[in-house]
Amino acid sequence: MEEQKLRGRCLCGLVAYEAAGPVSHASHCYCTMCQKQHGAAAGTYANVARAGFRFERGEEMVTEYASSEHGRRGFCRVCGSTLYWRSEQAPDRIALTLGTMEPEYDGPVERELHTDTKPKWLPVR
Numbered sequence: 001m002e003e004q005k006l007r008g009r010c011l012c013g014l015v016a017y018e019a020a021g022p023v024s025h026a027s028h029c030y031c032t033m034c035q036k037q038h039g040a041a042a043g044t045y046a047n048v049a050r051a052g053f054r055f056e057r058g059e060e061m062v063t064e065y066a067s068s069e070h071g072r073r074g075f076c077r078v079c080g081s082t083l084y085w086r087s088e089q090a091p092d093r094i095a096l097t098l099g100t101m102e103p104e105y106d107g108p109v110e111r112e113l114h115t116d117t118k119p120k121w122l123p124v125r
């Protein structure tokens, strides 16, 4: 099977990354921490292997916020783009934000997490 390559960058473009597939556990997370950090209804992430992830540029522009004892949220310190979530307890994985990927992520997002705090103002289909 052809190896899947993922690429992404932040809004201002100073930070760019690449990662090797496959992705797993693509999900919309409605926890209140994701809502606060993204300023949006959800944080949308997919897991990849940490070993296949690297910054193409701008790693020094990334700030990590410790949102919990083990959770680390990486963002661009210039434009604020949320780039990844990782856990100190699972150093082999990193969860990348689907909204930063270029080209656009084309896989399914079938999981929803923390739906108990899913906002009521999401559009109704």
Ligand SMILES: [Zn+2]
Binding pocket: 010, 011, 012, 013, 014, 015, 076, 077, 078, 079, 080, 081
């Ligand atoms: Zn940026």
Ligand SMILES: [Zn+2]
Binding pocket: 029, 030, 031, 032, 033, 034, 035, 043, 114
């Ligand atoms: Zn969350």
